[in-house]
Amino acid sequence: MQKTYKVQDDEPERSILARLITPDQNPGDDPLEELHGLATTAGTDVVDELVQRRSSADHSTYMGKGKVEELRLMVQKHDADLIVFDNDLTPAQIRNLEKATGAKVIDRTELILDIFAAGARTHESRLAVELAQLEYSLPRLKRMWTHLSRQAMGVGMRGPGEKQLEVDRRLAQKRISDLKAELKQVEERRERQVSARKEAPTVSLVGYTNAGKSTLMNALTDANVLAQDKLFATLDTRTRRWNLPGWGTVLLSDTVGFIRDLPHSLVASFKSTLEETRQADLLLHVADASSPTVFDQIAAVYAVLKELGIEEKDTLLVLNKIDAIHNPAILNRVLDRYPNAIPVSARSNKGLGCLIEAVGEALGREFLDIAVEVAPSDGKLLGYLSSKGEVLSREFGDESTIVHVRMPAGAMGPVHKSALSIKPSTLMDEAKAAEEASANSSEVA
Ligand SMILES: Nc1nc2c(ncn2[C@@H]2O[C@H](COP(=O)(O)OP(=O)(O)OP(=O)(O)O)[C@@H](O)[C@H]2O)c(=O)[nH]1
Numbered sequence: 001m002q003k004t005y006k007v008q009d010d011e012p013e014r015s016i017l018a019r020l021i022t023p024d025q026n027p028g029d030d031p032l033e034e035l036h037g038l039a040t041t042a043g044t045d046v047v048d049e050l051v052q053r054r055s056s057a058d059h060s061t062y063m064g065k066g067k068v069e070e071l072r073l074m075v076q077k078h079d080a081d082l083i084v085f086d087n088d089l090t091p092a093q094i095r096n097l098e099k100a101t102g103a104k105v106i107d108r109t110e111l112i113l114d115i116f117a118a119g120a121r122t123h124e125s126r127l128a129v130e131l132a133q134l135e136y137s138l139p140r141l142k143r144m145w146t147h148l149s150r151q152a153m154g155v156g157m158r159g160p161g162e163k164q165l166e167v168d169r170r171l172a173q174k175r176i177s178d179l180k181a182e183l184k185q186v187e188e189r190r191e192r193q194v195s196a197r198k199e200a201p202t203v204s205l206v207g208y209t210n211a212g213k214s215t216l217m218n219a220l221t222d223a224n225v226l227a228q229d230k231l232f233a234t235l236d237t238r239t240r241r242w243n244l245p246g247w248g249t250v251l252l253s254d255t256v257g258f259i260r261d262l263p264h265s266l267v268a269s270f271k272s273t274l275e276e277t278r279q280a281d282l283l284l285h286v287a288d289a290s291s292p293t294v295f296d297q298i299a300a301v302y303a304v305l306k307e308l309g310i311e312e313k314d315t316l317l318v319l320n321k322i323d324a325i326h327n328p329a330i331l332n333r334v335l336d337r338y339p340n341a342i343p344v345s346a347r348s349n350k351g352l353g354c355l356i357e358a359v360g361e362a363l364g365r366e367f368l369d370i371a372v373e374v375a376p377s378d379g380k381l382l383g384y385l386s387s388k389g390e391v392l393s394r395e396f397g398d399e400s401t402i403v404h405v406r407m408p409a410g411a412m413g414p415v416h417k418s419a420l421s422i423k424p425s426t427l428m429d430e431a432k433a434a435e436e437a438s439a440n441s442s443e444v445a
C-alpha cells in the first residue's frame with residue numbers, strides 16, 4: 001500500500017540516494033559523493049545509498065527488478081520519505097518507482113532546481129528559478145496532480161511547485177510566457193547596465209560549485225561575500241572594484257557555480273544573472289585541484305560556457321585549494337594537462353601574486369573604447385593617452401577635453417588616477433551606424 005508522507009517543517013526528510021552506472025561513465029571512487037552534497041544542501045537527512053552497475057537503464061523502472069526491491073526494503077528499514085536518483089528519470093519511471101517502493105522519488109534535476117528555489121534571493125534569480133521549475137514540471141503535470149493529496153511539501157516541491165498544484169496546464173503555459181517576457185526585460189536592462197560600466201576592464205570568476213570562487217573574491221578584494229562548504233552557496237552575481245596592483249581598477253564579479261548536467265532550462269533562465277560573465281574581458285576559471293574529479297569538473301564548466309556561447313573568451317585556469325594537496329604528484333598530473341594553469345590557495349593566499357601578474361598580462365591583450373574627460377592643465381594624461389592608446393578624436397571644451405580613445409585594458413591604471421571622468425565611447429557605435437545608414441541608402445538608390 002502507498003504510504004502517506006509525514007514530512008513536517010521541523011523534521012528533515014529521510015532520503016536514500018541511488019545511482020545507476022553505465023559502462024560509459026567514470027564515476028570515481030565515491031560515485032554518490034556529489035549527490036550526497038546536493039541532498040544535504042537541500043536539507044534532507046541521507047540514511048542509505050544504493051549503486052547499480054548495468055549496461056543500460058530499464059525502460060520502466062530505471063533500475064533492475066532486484067535493485068528496485070532492495071530500494072523498497074531500504075525504505076521500509078529506515079522509514080525513508082524520499083529516494084533521490086543521480087540520473088534523470090522519465091515521468092513514467094518516477095511513477096513506477098514510487099509505486100514499487102512506497103517513497104517519493106525525485107531525480108537529480110529536480111533536486112538541483114529545489115536547491116536553487118530554496119536559495120534564490122533576488123527578484124532576478126527567483127524569476128529564473130521559477131521559469132526553470134515550470135519548464136521542468138510542465139510535462140510532468142499529471143504527476144504533480146497526484147501530490148495534491150499530500151499533507152506537506154518536501155524536497156522537490158518548494159517554490160512554484162506549490163502554486164503549480166492549483167493551476168492547469170494552460171495556466172502554467174501562460175505563466176511561462178509571462179516569466180519569459182519579464183526575464184527578457186530584466187536581461188535587456190542588465191545588458192545595458194553592465195555595458196554602461198565598461199569604463200574599466202571586467203573579470204569574472206567562473207567554475208564548478210564549491211571550487212572556491214567566493215573565497216578567492218574575498219582574498220582579492222574586500223568583498224566579504226558568503227563562502228561556505230556547501231554546493232550553490234552563491235546564486236547571484238556580485239561585482240566589486242579590484243585594485244589590481246600595478247594596473248589600476250578592474251571590476252571583479254563572483255557568480256553562481258556550475259555543475260555537471262546542469263539543467264538546460266536553468267542555464268537559459270540564468271542568462272541575465274550571468275550577464276557580467278557574458279560581457280567580461282577575462283574569465284578566471286577556478287577549479288578545485290584537490291578534488292579527485294577535477295578533470296570532469298573542468299570539462300563540465302567548459303560545457304556550460306559553451307551553452308552560454310562564451311567558450312571562446314580569454315580564460316585563465318586557476319587551480320585552487322593547493323594547500324589541501326599533500327602529494328605533489330596530484331598537482332603535477334593536473335599541470336601536465338593544463339601547463340598554463342595558475343596554482344593558488346585562496347585560503348592561505350599562496351600563488352595570488354602570480355595570479356595578479358597573469359591577469360594583468362591577459363588584460364593587456366584587451367582593448368576598451370572609452371571617452372576620457374581630461375582637465376585642460378593635465379598635459380601628462382593627454383600625452384599618456386596618445387602614447388598608450390589609439391586616439392580617435394578630441395573635443396575641446398572650456399572646462400575639459402574629451403578624448404575618445406581605444407586603450408589596452410591593462411594600461412588603465414594612470415587613467416583612473418587622473419581623469420575627471422571615464423565613460424564608454426559611443427564613437428565607434430556612431431561610426432558603425434553611419435556606415436550602415438549609408439549602405440542602406442545606397443541600396444535604396
Ligand atoms: N582548503 C581550502 N579550502 C578552500 C579554499 N578555497 C575555498 N575553500 C573552501 O571551499 C568551500 C567552498 O568555497 P566557496 O568560496 O564558497 O566556493 P564557491 O566556488 O564560491 O562555491 P558556490 O558559490 O557554492 O558555487 C569553503 O568551505 C571554503 O572555505 C582553499 O584554497 N583551500
Ligand SMILES: [Mg+2]
Pocket residue numbers: 213214215226227233234255
Ligand atoms: Mg560562491
